[in-house]
Amino acid sequence: MEAVMSDSLRRIDALVDADTLPPPHIRQELRIAANLTQAEVAEAIGVKRLAVVRWEAGQTQPHRGNRLKYAELLRRLAEEHPSVAQGGPHAN
Incomplete structure (x- = not known):
């Protein structure tokens, strides 16, 4: 189980690296x-709010400072909802 969890966390980290954002549909x-x-x-x-709408639609990308804040928020959400981060269904 530990190896599986470690692998999942590695995928989440790769997905939401400090300067990399997941695809727009995963953000949403x-x-x-x-x-x-x-x-x-x-x-x-x-x-x-319109900025978030555009980021989630893939119309625009956040600038560096906002990108880092957004990536950190997404990283935390991905840790709470790993199946969603990996493209799975909602994990409410």
Whole structure:
């Protein structure tokens, strides 16, 4: 079991490296799995809700400072919801 967990955590770390974001649909799925609104994510990062909408739609990418904050938030959500981070169903 430990090897499986370690492997899962490695995939999560690779998915949300400090400067790398998961694909837009995974970003949205992680937020939904955590029962967060786009407005709540935006407030946590310090941006407008429209920015989060565009990031989740893949229309734009966050700038460096916001990208690091967003990646950290996504990393925490991925740790709480590993099946979602790996492209699986919601883990509510």
